[in-house]
Every structure is written in C-alpha cells, then in structure tokens.
Amino acid sequence: MPFTMLSSLPDESAGFPLLGNLQASPRDIRLARALVALLVVAFLATAPFASRPWPAIPAFVPVYDTAVAALCLFTVVLLHGQYRGLRSPAYLWLGCGYGFAGITAMAHGLSLPNAFVPGQLFGDAQTTVWLWMTWHTVFPLFVLGFIFSVRRETPADRGRGKYAYGATLVFALVVVIAASNASKWLPPLIDGTHYRRITLQMLAGAWLVHLVAIACMARRVQRRRLIDLWIAVALTADAIDLGLSGLLVTGRYQLGFYVGRMYGLITAVAVLTLLLLYAAELQRRYLRTRSDIDLHERRYTDLFESMSEAFHVVEARRDDDRVVDLTFVEENPAAQRLVGMSAIGRHIGEVHPGRETQWLDMATRVLESGTPEEFEWPATNGRIFAYRVFRAGRHADQIGVLFNDVTDARTAEAALADSETRQRILVQGVPQLLWRTDAQGQSTWASPQWFAYTGQSPSTVLGTGWMDVVHADDRELTHRQWVAAHRTGRLDVEHRLRARDGSYRWHRSRSEPHYASDGRIESWLGSSTDIHDLRSLQDRQSVLVAELQHRTRNLLSVVRALADRTARDSEDLEDFRPTFRDRIDALARAQSLLSRLDDTDRVTFEELLESQVAGISGVRAAQDDGRIVLDGPPGVRLRSSTVQTLALALHELTVNALKYGALSDPNGRLEIRWTVQRDAQGVPRLHVIWKESGMRIDLDTPVQGGGYGRELIERALPYQLGASTSYAIEPDGVRCAIVMPVSAKTSLENRIASDRSAAAS
Numbered sequence: 001m002p003f004t005m006l007s008s009l010p011d012e013s014a015g016f017p018l019l020g021n022l023q024a025s026p027r028d029i030r031l032a033r034a035l036v037a038l039l040v041v042a043f044l045a046t047a048p049f050a051s052r053p054w055p056a057i058p059a060f061v062p063v064y065d066t067a068v069a070a071l072c073l074f075t076v077v078l079l080h081g082q083y084r085g086l087r088s089p090a091y092l093w094l095g096c097g098y099g100f101a102g103i104t105a106m107a108h109g110l111s112l113p114n115a116f117v118p119g120q121l122f123g124d125a126q127t128t129v130w131l132w133m134t135w136h137t138v139f140p141l142f143v144l145g146f147i148f149s150v151r152r153e154t155p156a157d158r159g160r161g162k163y164a165y166g167a168t169l170v171f172a173l174v175v176v177i178a179a180s181n182a183s184k185w186l187p188p189l190i191d192g193t194h195y196r197r198i199t200l201q202m203l204a205g206a207w208l209v210h211l212v213a214i215a216c217m218a219r220r221v222q223r224r225r226l227i228d229l230w231i232a233v234a235l236t237a238d239a240i241d242l243g244l245s246g247l248l249v250t251g252r253y254q255l256g257f258y259v260g261r262m263y264g265l266i267t268a269v270a271v272l273t274l275l276l277l278y279a280a281e282l283q284r285r286y287l288r289t290r291s292d293i294d295l296h297e298r299r300y301t302d303l304f305e306s307m308s309e310a311f312h313v314v315e316a317r318r319d320d321d322r323v324v325d326l327t328f329v330e331e332n333p334a335a336q337r338l339v340g341m342s343a344i345g346r347h348i349g350e351v352h353p354g355r356e357t358q359w360l361d362m363a364t365r366v367l368e369s370g371t372p373e374e375f376e377w378p379a380t381n382g383r384i385f386a387y388r389v390f391r392a393g394r395h396a397d398q399i400g401v402l403f404n405d406v407t408d409a410r411t412a413e414a415a416l417a418d419s420e421t422r423q424r425i426l427v428q429g430v431p432q433l434l435w436r437t438d439a440q441g442q443s444t445w446a447s448p449q450w451f452a453y454t455g456q457s458p459s460t461v462l463g464t465g466w467m468d469v470v471h472a473d474d475r476e477l478t479h480r481q482w483v484a485a486h487r488t489g490r491l492d493v494e495h496r497l498r499a500r501d502g503s504y505r506w507h508r509s510r511s512e513p514h515y516a517s518d519g520r521i522e523s524w525l526g527s528s529t530d531i532h533d534l535r536s537l538q539d540r541q542s543v544l545v546a547e548l549q550h551r552t553r554n555l556l557s558v559v560r561a562l563a564d565r566t567a568r569d570s571e572d573l574e575d576f577r578p579t580f581r582d583r584i585d586a587l588a589r590a591q592s593l594l595s596r597l598d599d600t601d602r603v604t605f606e607e608l609l610e611s612q613v614a615g616i617s618g619v620r621a622a623q624d625d626g627r628i629v630l631d632g633p634p635g636v637r638l639r640s641s642t643v644q645t646l647a648l649a650l651h652e653l654t655v656n657a658l659k660y661g662a663l664s665d666p667n668g669r670l671e672i673r674w675t676v677q678r679d680a681q682g683v684p685r686l687h688v689i690w691k692e693s694g695m696r697i698d699l700d701t702p703v704q705g706g707g708y709g710r711e712l713i714e715r716a717l718p719y720q721l722g723a724s725t726s727y728a729i730e731p732d733g734v735r736c737a738i739v740m741p742v743s744a745k746t747s748l749e750n751r752i753a754s755d756r757s758a759a760a761s
Helices: 026-049 060-086 089-111 126-150 161-179 197-221 224-247 255-306 333-338 356-369 407-427 450-456 465-469 474-489 532-569 573-595 605-614 620-623 640-659 707-721 743-760
Strands: 310-319 322-331 373-377 384-391 400-405 433-439 443-446 491-498 502-514 520-531 627-630 669-679 684-693 724-730 734-741
Touching: 026 224, 026 255, 060 089, 060 161, 060 400, 060 724, 089 126, 089 161, 089 407, 089 620, 126 161, 126 197, 126 224, 197 224, 197 502, 224 255, 310 356, 310 627, 322 356, 333 450, 356 384, 356 400, 433 450, 443 465, 443 491, 450 491, 465 491, 474 491, 474 502, 491 520, 502 532, 532 707, 573 605, 605 640, 605 669, 620 627, 640 707, 640 734, 707 724, 707 734
Parallel strands: 627 669
Antiparallel strands: 310 322, 310 400, 373 384, 384 400, 433 443, 433 520, 491 502, 502 520, 669 684, 684 734, 724 734
C-alpha cells in the first residue's frame, strides 16, 4: 500500500519534481505542527527534571553519535540528489551542514572519556565538549546559508559540489584537531562531568543561533515548500535537544542529558523517514508512470523521428510566479541533430548561451498567457533557426519548442528576392517591349516599356487587346505568323505598332514557347524590338546600292572612253601609259570627293578645283610663285552628276597649261575666276573663266595640245551637263569660259552671304 500521508505529491500526469520542488499540503503542515507541538510538550514536561542525576552510561553517547552520524550521512545523500537535480546551491549548503554534523558527531562519540577505554581514544578532557559545542553552533549557520542561498536561486555549477564537500571535510578536520588540543589552545568548558559557567554562556549563544535559524525557516515555510517544512521541524528538535542536554543541566549523565538527545534522535529519524517515504513514493509513481511511458514510447519515438521539425520539451522552475530556470526534459532526433548534442537534463544557459534572459522572459509570458510566440534567432555557428514556443498541454510548468534550420530557406528567399530585383531591373532596363501570352496568344502580362510606348493600360492589353496597336495592314500577317508559330515553335514577325502619339513604327516581334511537363505549350514569352530606323537604313542602303551600280556602270564607261581616246592620241604604249594614268588619277580624285558625301552633302567647286589643279605635280610650284590666281565665292555646291565630267575637263586644261600653256613658261600666268549668277528662269549657274596669259602665240602656227580637253569642254560639258562653254586660243594664251547649273541651295546661301557682305561694306 502506498504511504497515504503523502497527499502533497502531485498526480502522476503532472510530472515528477524532486523533493526540493514539492509543495507542502495542508495535511503535511498539520502533521509537522503536531510533531512540533509534541516536542514542545515533551520539553516542557521534562524540563523541570532535567538536572536530576542519572546513572553514568558512557556507551550511550557513542551509540547516539553513531546513529546521528548515520542519519546525517543518509540526509547528505538525499540532499545531494536535490542539489544534482535542481542545481540549487541551497541544498549544497544544507548537505555540507549535515556532513559537518555527521563528522563532528562521530568524532564526539569517539572522544568521550571512558567510553571505549579508560581515559580517551584521542584528545584531552575538553575535546568532547568542544566538539559538541562546535557541532551545535555551526550546524544552524549552515541552515542560514541554505535559507539565504535559496532566496537568490542562482543555478550552481556542477563542479561546485566536490569543492564544497572537500572544504567541509577540511573544516571538520580542523575543528577536530583544534578540539583535540583544547587544553592547549581553548578555555576549559568542563570539570570532570560538570559544565563550567562559560559553557552555559556559549550554549545560550548556540541556542540563540538555533532560534534565529528557526525564525528564518518559519518564514520560508510560508512558501509551503515541503523540504523547508521538515527542515524546520528537525531544527526545532535540535534546539530542544540543545536546551535539555545543555542549558537545563549542569553536567553529563543527568536526565536532560539522556532525554534531550533521545528527543532529537527520534525526531531526526521521523523526519528522515518521512522524507525517504516521500522519495520512495516518488520513485514508485515514477516507475509506474515510466511503465506507462514505455507503452507509448515507440509511438512517440516514431512521431519524433518522423518530424522534420526539431522538438524540445522544457520544464520551468519558478520563484514567485516568475521562471528562474529552464531544464530540457525531452527532445527528438531532429533537435539533437540541429543542436549538435543531447539537451536532456541541461539548463537553458548550456544550450543557448548568452540568451538565458530572453528565454526566461519568454517562458514567463507563454506560461502566463498561454499564447504561443514565434521568432527567428541566429545561432553561434551562423545558422538561422525559426522557433515556435507554446505551453505544453496541461503541464503548468512545461513549454514546447518547435524549431527548424531555416538558413537555406532564408538564403533561397534572399537569392530569389535578389533574382527578382535583378529581373525587374533587367525588364525595366531593356529597350525592347516585353510581353507574355498564354498558349493561344492571349496576352497575360506586358512590361512597363509596352505601356510607356503604346499608352495602353494593364487592363486593355489583356486578351487580344494587344492587337489593337498593330497596324491594320499588318494584323492579317501577324495572325498568320501566330498560327504558324504553333507548328514551328517560334514566332518571328515584322509589323508596325502604334505609339502613344498615334504614329507607327516598325517592330520585330519574336517569341519562343514555354512547355509544360507533358510537352504542351504553356505560355509564350516574347519581345518587340524597334527596327524602324533599321528599316530606314535598309531602304537607304537599297537606294545607295542602286546608285552605286549606276555610278559604277557610268564610271566604267568613262574609263573605257578614256582608254579608247588616249590610245588613239598616243603614238605608242610608252606615250599611252602616263597620259592614261594621269587621267585615271583625275577621275579617282573626283570619285574620292564623291565617296565622302551623304545624302545632303555636295562637292564644292573649290574642293574640286583644288584636287584637279593643285593636285597635279608641277602646279604647286607655280602657285607658290604667285603665277596662279584662284578667285571666287566659297561653298559653291556642285551637282553630284556634274563632278566627274567637270573634273576631267579641269584636269585636261591643267595638263595642257603645264605642257604647252602658261604654266610651261616662266612668264606665264593662270587666272581662274568664278561667280554664281541666275539665268532668266532663276536657275543658279556657275560662271568659270579660265584665262592664261604672259605668252606669245603665233596664231598662224598650229598650237600643240587641247585635243581631248577641248573636246570635253566644247562637246561633253554642253551635252552631259547642259553647260555653255567657249574655248579660244588668244595671242597671250588660252581663254576658256564655262557656265553650268549648280545646286540651288548653295547658290542661295552664297547670294545671301554676298548681300550681307555688300550691306556691311
């Protein structure tokens, strides 16, 4: 049958606290009060007769001390278990106190005179009484240490116990050694078997220390701790023992000497027996519940091992409704794997160093409110853990902790966010219009560039709304290409898209499908690239190619004509080669000027004159000597179709001047003057006067040169350029006049410039 008085024990389902955590029930308090009352009544009944002499029984003291030492040893073991389980330094104080009492009690029994041998086993006549005095004075001091240490509730290091027990042993040995030499070092306390006056004074002080310890324990008992209650009862019995066997007697072997010790011994046995019964009942219930747990252990194990989340059950230790410590009592394999060690039996500071305060505050909130809390904390190894803390069912002092390593998830989320940011920047940064459709070509999304260009809104572009911006003439082509794309797996179409201002620009729309896992087309992602300028360049390129082909054919015709004419005028190949080369060079210089032009540029007359006149070997020296005069307005733009023929004419005039004309005579001069004038129809015409002078020419003698050049001037220029020309050989040199149409824009600019110059002058 279980011990029926243990009503303070919690139900099995509430868990298994140690004795140090048990709360005293009203029945426990009534039992303790009854025992104290019985001790007080016995004390009062015995006190008047305490000093009556009784027969001397020296063996009584060693037997009593042996029993006390054994009880102290059992108590030390019991209290050490509380210290190991609760890591409370209070139980270490109390255990050391009982250890000191046990050692001094054993030494006291061995040192009693005439107990084992005539005289003493060790020490002198004062040794026994000094050991007894020190024992009863120091023990309540350890109890006070227990009381004040409990108030702080600071968890002790596991290694502190061995140092505390070692220090207690050393202290007890010092006390025994000092008492063994009491006659030398300490005042005498006993004469024979009678106490001296100083002994009673010291006993009164020791009794006062007991009363202080009892008063403090009485305040502790108000917190209804079971172990506090029975320690207070044991301390009361020790005070009664001290009073009867010390204060109320005059020496050894009196009634109080025996009865006081028996009261204390019986009470100590009763208290220890009760505590052991409590511990036994705890053990019994633990074993019974453990048997029940074993039945469900496989179920729990399977559940825990199958959980992807880690799980801890943590038990809270409270003081005044505030959580002061957390102990891990349960875990699953995932928790052990993530933490890197088993947390069972460990305290919160060992598993989460540096975060004890946060955990204790959070546990207090969760246990009080019952509201779960969720948070994320980085671990010391750099990993990130997500926690969910909640009250563990009906366990008033237990919380459940679900947690998982979310480092990879957070890294993936950060990478995804970064990828989305980069994708958004890419989508917003590319010049193309991006869009997405479903498998049938119904629009589902468009980029900001699409809305900025077309002026459509996100709602109007959906479905077939995007076709509204396609030029009406291109919609049929676009539809056919979409149909064909389902067969070819690629869309590529050029069509015109309407801009926000209503204008149309050519775009090239391309797209490739995204396939589902079953091979069906799921969506299309495409882009529309503005190719309007490219198409304009392509059109211009076509025109330029056609022009190039035309010019090439003309140029080849000119080269062939030059070759034929030069061959007819040459006596042999040696005569042909330099003349033909010079004419080809002149033609090349003209083509070089033309090749640098764009659609709106023109070759100016002075550029052509510079290339064909000054560019010939021998002309530069005459120009440096001042024998060549070039005079005319700048910027006279020639029609491109006239440049080639005019260049050959100027080349022939220059060559003839070098060989036979003014530039062949040191006294000869060459003047080239030009103006721009309008004819009767308002067409601007270039008037060029080529005048050679400083020569004496016999007009009756045939003049050399001028054959091909004169033919160009008198026949080719009027025929090809619509020019009016004249070519005459005068007594002092050749005079040539050319009047030909030029670019209207240039002539107008030159006239405006001339008018401005005249107005300024």
